[in-house]
Amino acid sequence: MENKNLSFEEAMQRLEEIVNDLEKEGVTLEDAMEKFEEGVKLSEFCVNKLNEAEKKIEELTRTENGELKVNDITIEE
Helix, strand or coil: CCCCCCCHHHHHHHHHHHHHHHHCCCCCHHHHHHHHHHHHHHHHHHHHHHHHHHHHHHHHCECCCCCECCCCCCCCC
16 A cells, blocks of 8 residues: 555554454454554554654744744543
């Protein structure tokens, strides 16, 4: 799966599909290994996207004199 043009939401959706596939009975070892490898790559992609978003938020929350203003952000599930 090519991740270059993939959105965060699409990657998360695909990860959910992979988990559901792996939970099914009758998955071959080869198929499970391929899905696991894809899942790891998607997970790394998502972590990188979240890190990029965090950096942007930090840039956007600098004060007028250039100091970084850090606000605690609580995300509800």
